[in-house]
Amino acid sequence: MKLRRIISIIIKEYTHIFRDWRSLLIIILMPVLMIILYGYAITLDMKNLTFAVIDDAKTPESRELIRGFTENRFFVLKYTDIKRNEIESLFKKRAVQMALVIPEDFSESLISNRITKVQLIVDAADSNIGTFINNYSNRVAQLFNEKLNRRSPGILGLEPRILYNPDMKSANFFVPGLVALILLLICSLLTSITITREKETGTLEQILVSPVHPIEIVVGKVVPYITLGFFNGIIIIVFARLLFKVPINGSLSLIAILSLIYIFVALSFGLMISAVAKTQQIAMLATLMATVLPTIMLSGFIFPIASMPLPLQYISKVVPATYFLIIIRGIMLKGIGLAELWQHAAALSGIGLFMLSIATIRFKTTLE
Amino acid sequence: MQPVISITNFSKSFGKNIAVKNLSLDVEKGELFGLIGPDGAGKTTTIRTLVTLISPDSGELSVSGLNVSKSVREIRSITGYMPQRFSLYPDLSVSQNLNFFANLFEVPKKEMAERRKRLFKFSKLEPFSERLAGQLSGGMKQKLALSCTLIHNPVVLILDEPTTGVDPVSRSEFWEILQELKKEGVTILVSTPYMDEALLCDRIAIMHEGSLLALGRPEKITGLMHNHIYKITGHNLVLQSNRIAQIPGIISVQSFGDSLHLTFPPGFSSEDIRLKLYDLLGQQLNIERIAPSLEDVFIGLIEGKIGHGN
Numbered sequence: 303m304k305l306r307r308i309i310s311i312i313i314k315e316y317t318h319i320f321r322d323w324r325s326l327l328i329i330i331l332m333p334v335l336m337i338i339l340y341g342y343a344i345t346l347d348m349k350n351l352t353f354a355v356i357d358d359a360k361t362p363e364s365r366e367l368i369r370g371f372t373e374n375r376f377f378v379l380k381y382t383d384i385k386r387n388e389i390e391s392l393f394k395k396r397a398v399q400m401a402l403v404i405p406e407d408f409s410e411s412l413i414s415n416r417i418t419k420v421q422l423i424v425d426a427a428d429s430n431i432g433t434f435i436n437n438y439s440n441r442v443a444q445l446f447n448e449k450l451n452r453r454s455p456g457i458l459g460l461e462p463r464i465l466y467n468p469d470m471k472s473a474n475f476f477v478p479g480l481v482a483l484i485l486l487l488i489c490s491l492l493t494s495i496t497i498t499r500e501k502e503t504g505t506l507e508q509i510l511v512s513p514v515h516p517i518e519i520v521v522g523k524v525v526p527y528i529t530l531g532f533f534n535g536i537i538i539i540v541f542a543r544l545l546f547k548v549p550i551n552g553s554l555s556l557i558a559i560l561s562l563i564y565i566f567v568a569l570s571f572g573l574m575i576s577a578v579a580k581t582q583q584i585a586m587l588a589t590l591m592a593t594v595l596p597t598i599m600l601s602g603f604i605f606p607i608a609s610m611p612l613p614l615q616y617i618s619k620v621v622p623a624t625y626f627l628i629i630i631r632g633i634m635l636k637g638i639g640l641a642e643l644w645q646h647a648a649a650l651s652g653i654g655l656f657m658l659s660i661a662t663i664r665f666k667t668t669l670e
Numbered sequence: 671m672q673p674v675i676s677i678t679n680f681s682k683s684f685g686k687n688i689a690v691k692n693l694s695l696d697v698e699k700g701e702l703f704g705l706i707g708p709d710g711a712g713k714t715t716t717i718r719t720l721v722t723l724i725s726p727d728s729g730e731l732s733v734s735g736l737n738v739s740k741s742v743r744e745i746r747s748i749t750g751y752m753p754q755r756f757s758l759y760p761d762l763s764v765s766q767n768l769n770f771f772a773n774l775f776e777v778p779k780k781e782m783a784e785r786r787k788r789l790f791k792f793s794k795l796e797p798f799s800e801r802l803a804g805q806l807s808g809g810m811k812q813k814l815a816l817s818c819t820l821i822h823n824p825v826v827l828i829l830d831e832p833t834t835g836v837d838p839v840s841r842s843e844f845w846e847i848l849q850e851l852k853k854e855g856v857t858i859l860v861s862t863p864y865m866d867e868a869l870l871c872d873r874i875a876i877m878h879e880g881s882l883l884a885l886g887r888p889e890k891i892t893g894l895m896h897n898h899i900y901k902i903t904g905h906n907l908v909l910q911s912n913r914i915a916q917i918p919g920i921i922s923v924q925s926f927g928d929s930l931h932l933t934f935p936p937g938f939s940s941e942d943i944r945l946k947l948y949d950l951l952g953q954q955l956n957i958e959r960i961a962p963s964l965e966d967v968f969i970g971l972i973e974g975k976i977g978h979g980n
Binding site: 304306307309310314317318321322347499503505507508509510512513514584667668669670 | 718721722723724725743746747749751753755756757758759760761762766769770771773774775776780818
């Protein structure tokens with residue numbers, strides 16, 4: 303391994319990058335565009351759920367119950383005074399997600415009976431929405447009891463204290479994940495085409511007949527893109543902070559250092575593909591397939607790893623984003639440091655070095 | 671003395687395609703050796719095997735006594751190789767390309783200035799040193815590629831069709847440079863589909879469909895032709911070539927621009943032929959016997975109408 307050769311390859315790569323300013327602009331603007339698109343599109347926050355009410359009681363108490371649902375941004379009352387047989391067609395048309403049926407003797411029952419029953423019909427085709435409505439309705443009933451139904455003995459009251467994301471904003475959960483996804487995608491795409499491009503233009507043939515060693519080419523190509531990837535990382539985090547007000551509770555420099563490791567993993571992954579693929583197109587397709595899907599599905603980006611079947615849990619252990627998600631969410635939301643995160647950082651470094659070795663070994667210095 | 675390039679019984683196939691079969695030839699030190707043949711003759715396969723980019727199926731190949739399968743890195747550091755396609759970085763300048771290859775080959779920093787000066791002297795690229803390689807003309811690109819190939823002072827220079835697609839003036843300039851390099855003692859193996867360039871080589875090997883057809887000095891190869899060649903010129907002759915081919919005793923008819931080359935075995939005189947043509951076409955033609963050109967020999971060899979020989 304000769305430093306002089308590596309440095310000359312690094313200089314050459316930088317020259318390529320800065321000469322081709324159109325590509326450079328795309329590389330810089332793409333993550334911004336992606337974070338805006340993904341950031342606004344992916345949200346699990348429930349808003350504007352519509353519901354219908356059949357209020358047969360029409361008493362101050364029944365109106366108080368309805369107000370329990372309408373006094374926030376989650377529910378919008380869309381239909382009142384409808385007939386019972388209309389409810390089903392409303393559900394089928396997806397006009398409402400919930401219907402509330404208050405019986406005629408609602409107010410009398412509150413005074414005379416131990417238990418008063420109100421019918422709640424929920425569309426649980428989307429199980430998340432179903433669960434949410436169910437939980438929220440219970441909470442409304444509980445508050446109603448505390449306020450109006452003094453005779454009901456309220457024995458147990460849970461007083462939740464919500465940590466790390468007290469507003470329960472899903473953006474706080476997703477946006478750090480987006481940092482992981484976008485950084486991986488951009489960086490691995492960058493390097494995946496860098497060797498295949500030289501294969502296509504024939505320049506690789508000319509380099510190969512020199513005494514250059516594969517490790518020199520691989521290292522010479524990683525270094526310039528680390529700086530580019532790091533710059534991208536900064537842009538992504540700045541936009542995450544400005545657009546989505548995601549908190550950064552931990553150390554910024556720790557985010558920077560651990561992001562560098564993650565970027566290194568992504569670049570090595572791209573190089574690994576580049577060393578094997580024959581054309582730029584194949585390399586780009588393979589990179590897209592191998593980064594986006596596993597990162598979204600298997601890293602805990604949306605779906606918790608603990609609830610996956612066991613084989614998928616094992617696969618998630620080799621997905622780099624799994625570790626980086628724990629790291630970046632940990633630092634940004636929980637404000638934790640290296641003491642809690644070093645194992646994940648070590649796992650990432652291991653994956654990166656492994657991929658770089660594969661890239662070097664699979665890199666052929668012949669044309670066959 | 672040991673030959674600089676030695677190829678013995680070399681064969682190479684790609685799948686079912688036989689690219690080269692049983693090729694043997696040697697290139698002596700200081701020789702300018704031409705590998706001649708049309709596309710698909712096996713020239714590029716032979717050259718890529720010599721520069722260790724592909725490995726032989728069978729046979730022994732060595733460069734400067736080093737076996738191509740065993741001493742890959744040693745061969746790469748003493749050989750200058752110029753691929754058929756322009757393979758420099760179009761978005762790097764002339765200087766940047768030169769420096770990049772100098773660094774890859776670890777040319778001593780102290781010698782850089784002197785080598786650049788020498789390379790610029792023959793390539794005449796100095797005024798364009800800051801121009802991007804992609805913006806050079808075809809001839810200048812080839813000269814830059816040659817300069818990058820020479821930056822580490824290789825003892826063997828291997829060029830794959832360096833002048834294909836280059837204008838005639840640049841082509842002759844390029845061959846002048848090769849002659850200069852030969853004088854400096856560099857051993858050169860060059861492949862070309864152009865017969866006129868073959869005449870500029872010390873020795874040539876004529877290849878066709880993976881096999882060696884002839885090997886030797888160009889004059890010697892033209893001497894292989896014991897049949898006689900007659901050149902006839904006249905109006906619209908090319909259209910008549912099918913009829914001319916019917917003349918009893920004729921071996922072949924080849925068109926060269928406006929004229930036709932007729933091949934006859936010894937024993938026919940110009941006068942015989944003139945009469946036969948007059949009978950056939952009803953017009954008096956200009957006819958002269960010429961020395962066979964390499965092209966005549968090549969076509970004869972391919973059609974199997976003259977004996978194989980060394």
